[in-house]
Amino acid sequence: MSVERCYTSESLPFRWKNAEASQVDQRWLGGIIRNSAPFSDWWTKARVVQLAYKAEHGADARTYAGKSSEAAIAEALHQELLVYCQLHNDFQNLGECHEKYPGFCQEVNEVFVIKTLNSWKQKQFTQAISRNFEVYGDRQNPHVYLVVSTASVSLKVERRLPPNHRFRPLFNIDELARTIQKQNVNTLTLRTHGYATPAKGFYDGFAEEADALQSTNTISAQHLYVGYHWPSEQPFFNLGLLKDLVSNVGILLKFVGSLFVISLLPSLLLALLYDLVLPLQVRWYWTFPVIVFVLWLLAFGLLRAVVYQRDRYRAVHYGAPDLAEFFWRLDRVLKQLQAPAASLKESVDLPKSIRTKVNLVGHSMGGLVVVNTLRVLSDRFGKDDRATEQEKQMGECLDLGKLILASPDIPLELIQEGRNNYVRSAIRRCEQIYLMSSDRDIVLRYLSILSNWFTEPSIEMSGLRLGNIYLRRANKPKDMLWIRNALLSRRAVEATSAYDLFESFNYLDCSRMVGVNAIGLGLNPFTALLIDLGNILPYLLGKIDVHGGYFRTYAPTFKFLQFLMQNDNPSEAEIRQELERCDPHDQILLLPQRSMGDD
Structure with a gap:
């Protein structure tokens, strides 16, 4: 494949017109290099431009090598990869590097360099590198991947990249799509984090989860586990x-x-x-x-x-759109691989056997991210006007499976009907929905109302969150959901003729579960504040996590998550049987979706 050069009037190596232009370009390219994954698509394109310029106006000669041909630039990049592999991974030859970085080695050649330099000279470089996410593969588990939003927590703070010893960057999403096609992956489970989760904490926690899932054979060549990190930061001291x-x-x-x-x-x-x-x-x-x-x-x-509003802004404006772009681009590449004869605008009807089902797991503010992602994808791929067999499609090659929300930082209105329920059609596209909640989540109850008091359109929306609903043990668990303010409780939802959205959820009350609670008292107006106060010290000491303990590997909910990942559309009987197995002390109460329970 030959590509015409648009810079024929200027031969390599390039030179800057003046010192000012040199300094501006060096700052821009240097920022890309520091904030992108080594040997990813946009990192490589920035290096192509650096290698094409002579070291002048204070430029570092080791960075700006002034190569005299496109072939020399491509060769230099492959040599840099070899040196990088030898320094970090103990690979001794380029052949081993090709196995670990197949996307880079397949795509980076003379044609790639010419296209990159064309975009630079035609003032289209921003579009050429415009990717709002990066994809990484787990070095220890070939069935685990990491998707990271390229947005930083602040304009003045550079991104923290995943640890190189554990995660290797993929060249682009095409590499992941080729893996999905080659292995005939039938399920992809994506899990994202919540409020106040800085990058390092999520990378370490996700790696621990992946190791636990691998040890139980929950993930396999046909079932990928993907973590998604959107920009979040540590409260107070950061x-x-x-x-x-x-x-x-x-x-x-x-x-x-x-x-x-x-x-x-x-x-x-x-x-x-x-x-x-x-x-x-x-x-x-x-x-x-x-x-x-x-x-x-x-x-x-x-x-x-406390950075709550900062995190919430990033969740809505970076987290959800970047995740939606990931699925959109993945679906587009899969379509090109599965139906190469079809054009990008042409709709194809692929058999279910080669489509990939997507399960979404969102914790805390991450629940807001995945729900808004569904809203974006639903707007793109159709709302209530879809045929029954198409309503769960997330494009040409992806189907929507389970939605699992753990302590979601979402207004209670999500399970209420009405015009103001902005995700109604998106939620209904899910195969099954599971909600893990706790009335003892003091972080969600008190911090949310303080932070959302001036931002939510109603007092009820600012003070009542979906992650705080619970079931009363004194009554039959299937009777009704409740939610408390400080001392007194009220019904979470009232029965109406438009009741189907509420009934489509499987509710798991985890208020007394190990990992999220340390107080064995039953809830009533006299014990409510005692329970909250009693959980503060164990929470501060790290003995429990009232807000995020659902994903601790010893928690019953983490074991139940493995069951949900391994089973399609489990029945109520199967769910109850699994809860008895992973929760023998009856810490979790279940209210199944209406179609599962009694009429």
């Missing part, structure tokens, strides 16, 4: 918060000044009211504005330090 403050002093001063002006009126009113009770001397009136201002400043500073 580099992103500090750099934001230091680099935006002017904006910070504007905020502090505005807050002081706004606090003047309530503080003066407070001073006048106080003066009616205990007369004040005029010289003490200034203390009230200062006290009110300081308290407001501390409150707003605390809300920002």
Whole structure:
């Protein structure tokens, strides 16, 4: 395949017009290299441009090699791969590198270099490298993959890449698609994290989960386990918060000044009211504005330090769209592999035997990510107007399987009918839906209402979250779902004629499960706060995780997750039997979906 060069008037190596252009390009290309996976598609394209320029205007000669031909650039990249493999993986020859980096070795050649340089010279380089995610393969388990959003937690903070000793970058999504086709993968289970999960913590936790699933043969060549990390950060003490403050002093001063002006009126009113009770001397009136201002400043500073709204913004605007793009691009490449004669716009009807079923597992704010991803994909591939046999399709080659939500940070309205339920049609496309929740999740109950008080359109939406619903043990578990505020509980949903969305869920009340609870008291108005207070110390000491303990490898819910991954459309009897096996102490209560239970 020959490709015409658009830069025939300028021979290699390239040279910059001036020092300013050189510095701008060097900063841009250097940023791409630092924030992308080595030998991935966009990293390689940035290196192609670097190798094409001479080292001048302060450029590092080891980076800007000034190669004289496209073939020399391609050869240099393959040699860099060999050196990289020898340094990190103890591979001794290029043949072994080809086995571990097949996508790079197949695609990086003279034609690839020419196309890359064409895009650079035609001012289309941004489009050429525009990928909102990267894909990694697990070096220890060939059936485990990692998808990472390329967005960073802050404009001033560089991304933290997965550890090289555990995860190797794929060249692009085509490499994953070829694996799916070659192995005839029938199921892909994707799991994502929630609020306050920095990259390193997720990489380590996901690797531990993958090892546990591999030891029980839950994953195989036909069933891939994929982790998805969207940009999230550690509350209070993290580099992103500090750099934001230091680099935006002017904006910070504007905020502090505005807050002081706004606090003047309530503080003066407070001073006048106080003066009616205990007369004040005029010289003490200034203390009230200062006290009110300081308290407001501390409150707003605390809300920002917990990074809840920062994470929520990134979940909605980066996490969900980037995950939707991953599935869209994967489906498109699979279509090209499965039906090469069909055009991209032409619809194909592939047999179910070669389609891949996708299970989605979302924890906490990750539940918001997967639900919004379903909304995006549902808008793209059709809503309620689909035929019955097509309603679960996520494109030409992917089908939607189970949706598993663990302590989802989603308004309770998700299981209520109405015009404001913005994901109704998307949720109904799922094969089965499982909801793991706990009334003792103090993180979700209290932090969510404080952080969402000013952002949700109603007080109920800010204060009642789907992950806090529970079942009463005193009554038959199948009677009704409940949710509590602080002391008192109310019904989570009222029966209406439009009740089918609520009835499509399988509810798992994990309030008393090991890993998420340390207090054995039953819930009532007199014990509610005692339970919350009693769980705080074990939570702070790391003995339990009231919000995220569902995925600890010893938890019954993690064992139940393996059952769901291995079984398509299990019946109520099979679900109850499995819960008895993995939860012999009856810590989990089940309310099955209506079609499973009694009419």
